[in-house]
Amino acid sequence: MVDPVSRRLIKELKDYQKEPNPDLAELSPVSDDNILIWKAVLRGEVDTPYEGGNWILRIEIPKTYPIHPPKIKFLTKICHPNISFKTGEICLDILKTAWSPAWTLQSACMAIRLLLSNPEPTSPLNCDAANLLRCGDFMGYESLVRMYTQLFAINQSSEYEGTS
Template sequence: MIDFGRVQKELQECSKDFEASGIKVSPKADNLARLIGTIPGPIGTPYEGGTFQIDITLPDAYPFQPPKMQFATKVWHPNISSQSGAICLDILKDQWSPALTLKTALLSIQALLSAPEPDDPQDAVVAQQYLKDYQTFVGTARYWTETFAKTSALGVEEKVQRLVEMGFLESLVRTTLDAVGGDENLALEKLCSA
């Protein structure tokens, strides 16, 4: 059985130092077993300036089993599937320890963005590009960050407008978009299930 008391503490811990770390974890709908994590792209990488959403599902045995995490935001990286968002990271598999938290897992994913391991890829095509044509890899990763991980103020207003046109209250739309890090599809899902 999931230790929801611990999950609540972990969510509070992330909220407490959000200003410093930029890392946020919040529930999807009202279910503490389904969460959405947000990490900023590391400075000095092609992911800089992007905000990346990560779907988190807690198994029944959490924290004794690792959380299932995958990128909801499309990202071009050797250790992350460009198709499914699956992440190749040891602490999300056999190196997990109950001493780790959702925040430490998200920090590890953020570190992975800074230091790809192309010799142990999740996405062979990206890894091949990283090894054979690094400049093209950097350009592609930057383009994907610009396209999928950056939300401009105008983009947010357009999303709000589209959701309000579907009949949802503007204040509720803004709160929901904020809770899911600006992901319009997740916001719509959450609004429809409310």
């Protein structure tokens, strides 16, 4: 008998495989013997400074999922006001207090993708990026983000695989 958490995760995996999402290049468990650790690859949105980048996300699922939210962080370095440049930690309400079982791993990843183009500079994890926005220096902000996208997220994805 499969436990309820695994059963739901298997269903989510099947749903993703049935209808692959072009904005999410990958979404699957890292290894066959542990279904509680997943990896996702986010594609940067077109017409944003993140265009062309691929970011690897590490998803840790608690045994109490979906009552409690998954822990998601960026493995690929990313420059964003609400994402820690050092640890990849993400500040997003649905991953904390606003979580509900109606979210899936896929929809949570898509929410993170949406956060990229809709930053919230009032609750920053990356003060340098947030300060540029708060000062209204959109040009400076965009070129900073574009530089880090170029540096870390374009054709660099393989380097970060396997790190945890």
